[in-house]
Amino acid sequence: MSFSPLIEQLISALRCLPGVGPKSAQRMAMQLLERDREGGRHLSEVLKLAMDGVGRCQKCRTFTEQEICNLCDSPRRDEKLLCVVETPSDVLAIEQTGGYSGLYFVLMGHLSPIDGIGPEEIGVDELLRRVDEAGVKEVIMATNPTVEGEATAFYISEQLQSQGVLVSRIAHGVPLGGELEYVDGGTLAHAMAGRKQIDL
């Protein structure tokens, strides 16, 4: 039996966070109440701002509260080099290796005909237009090394073939069947450096 319906609600609401089970949700709720109400209020505010305010970058489709994200807007990035990833988390993972200086294009998923996700849903037309207009020299396919990720990379490579751009795939230093965002920085940096041109 619980002493407070509101605390029960808080414990249950915290479980929307990945990796948080009943025991750790309870610990989080009690610790905020006992020791850090200011931290809890601040989290509440930022959470609302982010859930309501974060949209998509008009150039690269990653998450941002601005029209154009800070990466696309940076004068220090090489806009002739474009890395195609599945999610914004993958952008963060690659940025944290510190070894990549180009720009990104975020598919927000991968091709999955069964779920009704075709080329349009992952923005392939936008990608082709962007490569053309910005005069991109190389496109690095950094989709996940899963069956769907490989198929998506292959499909996009075929579409890019006619544009006379070099298309490469990150090397298989990335463990097969894994998710890019959970790969350690060293492996990922190595995989980026060891990328190969895709032979069609």
Place this chain on the structure above:
Amino acid sequence: MSFSPLIEQLISALRCLPGVGPKSAQRMAMQLLERDREGGRHLSEVLKLAMDGVGRCQKCRTFTEQEICNLCDSPRRDEKLLCVVETPSDVLAIEQTGGYSGLYFVLMGHLSPIDGIGPEEIGVDELLRRVDEAGVKEVIMATNPTVEGEATAFYISEQLQSQGVLVSRIAHGVPLGGELEYVDGGTLAHAMAGRKQIDL
């Protein structure tokens, strides 16, 4: 480099949660944005309500948004049996064993002269008055099995001696030096059942 100041703020705000490091904060932020904005908004609302609305029960001093908590208010609990604990988390831990039917008194800490925490701060006078007015027959001291917890239990036992009430201490099934809220339910239920009267 990050693509969004607001997402950076969210990742940093999530670190107020216990056990959440930079990597898991990032995973939480991205998963909410990608897959569960409704869950994130709900968490934001409940978090604000709880941080602003949760106070202390006027009878047992545990956390509640009501004047009297649901436990103190329940007609099914034995009000002649009182269990003294350090924190509301300890109440939850004991409740989850399902083996205790009495009421609680929450000290919200333990005696710590160095930090200026004396009998008044942990509500010893309130406790003595409650034991007297409710005609409590037995007080179970379930403070943490740490040096401070033992000292607090001993001090309160001495104060209760003149009131002709049975004072017991939960058995040492609870690992010494540990914190009550992290003990598994079985051990805790066993320790409650094996409690001993405190000899003064």
